[in-house]
Amino acid sequence: MYIALLCVLLQLWLGANFGHASSQAVSATACTLKATGRDDAPQFLHAVQTCSTVVIPEATTLNIATRLNMTGLVNKHINLAGTIRFSPDIPYWTGNGFFFPFQTQITFWVLGGNNITLTGGGTLDGAGQAWYDAFATNSTLLRPITLTIFQGTGVTVEGIKMINGPEWHNLINESKDVIYQNIHISATSTSSHGPANTDGWNIYRSDNVVIRDSVIINGDDCVAFKPNATNVVVSNLNCTGSHGISVGSLGQFPGMFDIVENVTATNIRMSNAQNGARIKAWAGPNVGSGIVKNITFDGFIESKVDHPVIIDQCYMTNAAACVEFPSNTFIQDVWFNNISGTSTGSVVAALSCSPDGRCSNINVNNLKLSPPSGTAKFTCQNVVIGGNSATLFPACTVT
Ligand SMILES: *[C@@H]1O[C@H](CO)[C@@H](O)[C@H](O)[C@H]1NC(C)=O
Ligand SMILES: *[C@@H]1O[C@H](CO)[C@@H](O)[C@H](O)[C@H]1NC(C)=O
Ligand SMILES: *[C@@H]1O[C@H](CO)[C@@H](O)[C@H](O)[C@H]1NC(C)=O
Ligand SMILES: *[C@@H]1O[C@H](CO)[C@@H](O)[C@H](O)[C@H]1NC(C)=O
């Protein structure tokens, strides 16, 4: 009833002829979806269960009005040439979106399992305008993440546009071997209420993630490495209007140990942004702990960025409290290489750490950053610096 007749017939034929063991025969060929004029979530869910390839053709817009639980899939290809639009029914989603307790998040769509590809040149439309406007009068409004890869292994998302997510566009949670490439993200508002917290990607408890060859216009982090993001390579990104490529924030929650290790961000263009290359960790009483290790930012070209290079290991903590309660999230083996362009203020690089050797082997090489006027300032607190740019940072300790 929900999917194209051809697909149903093919399944019946396959089921009858080859005696599939499972009750739901999986069609070997593509099932093509058409818009029903109602909520298209049920037919989309059914097609993903029963067909190995699901096609949403170019002229088709699916209206998704109820949540998409697509966990535990095996060998699936979603070929999205058309559009998937998430209906901006705020009361429905705030009550029924999948809830993830970390930072109090909900999501429209969880996609997970083994060997899954989402491709096709089409669009995920978060219909964010209603959310941006509602958030302006309700700062505790739960806003959905557009797409969450949850417990996925071998997931590829390629050649997809994501527009106007209500909040984060992508969360990768508890996943492994994930590739995103050729993604265009754009969150813009037509009212005075900006697209708040519209991060490009957040990576959490996930290993071996690649994000490359993508363009992002948004209103928060371009890519954020959250607790237990390991072995991540981010390359060839154009980020505009964002809050930067950010490690953290980490060490926020008491009793939790956060690891971010083996991260490379290379060949990044960052324009009109709050931050360029950033690491942030909490200090103060009642926080968590962790380790940030082997992080490389290489080849950033920045234009009009407030803080082009920044480590803040006293995040959300005043200077006195940071001395009394230094961060328990240690930062070591960090490289900021080949970073050029312009800042909006006089401080072009700020390395600010908790005392007692909690930031070690921080390397800054080939920085060519200019402020709008006057002399560029490089600030430093409690940092043990490696590399050959020690002359730029007279306040740093040199190893
Ligand atoms: C999503 O579907 C999976 C598999 O059917 C199920 O185990 C899980 O409980 C569902 N999640 C939610 C939040 O409904
Ligand atoms: C992955 O899934 C696709 C269908 O999307 C299938 O064609 C391919 O053979 C699968 N790969 C493996 C290694 O099973
Ligand atoms: C990831 O999933 C786990 C298990 O559901 C959940 O406890 C955690 O809060 C999720 N993380 C995020 C960032 O949503
Ligand atoms: C704000 O949003 C929250 C969460 O979505 C909701 O519980 C609360 O009722 C909303 N507040 C108002 C004043 O609408």
Ligand SMILES: *[C@@H]1O[C@H](CO)[C@@H](O)[C@H](O)[C@H]1NC(C)=O
């Ligand atoms: C990337 O950014 C640069 C500089 O802002 C711009 O010249 C270039 O066209 C952008 N590329 C894409 C694909 O948007």
Ligand SMILES: *[C@@H]1O[C@H](CO)[C@@H](O)[C@H](O)[C@H]1NC(C)=O
């Ligand atoms: C991160 O991984 C470590 C080591 O496996 C674990 O002890 C810790 O609980 C994890 N932290 C989070 C936030 O999942």
Ligand SMILES: *[C@@H]1O[C@H](CO)[C@@H](O)[C@H](O)[C@H]1NC(C)=O
């Ligand atoms: C980081 O990379 C090194 C070298 O490949 C590897 O030995 C180490 O296990 C990696 N760390 C994590 C947390 O995966």
Ligand SMILES: *[C@@H]1O[C@H](CO)[C@@H](O)[C@H](O)[C@H]1NC(C)=O
């Ligand atoms: C550092 O991380 C990168 C991946 O970002 C990895 O290729 C390299 O092996 C790691 N180096 C060490 C010494 O762990």
Ligand SMILES: *[C@@H]1O[C@H](CO)[C@@H](O)[C@H](O)[C@H]1NC(C)=O
């Ligand atoms: C950074 O500069 C060094 C030498 O100055 C060079 O070897 C390296 O390839 C450069 N990296 C990038 C991404 O341009």
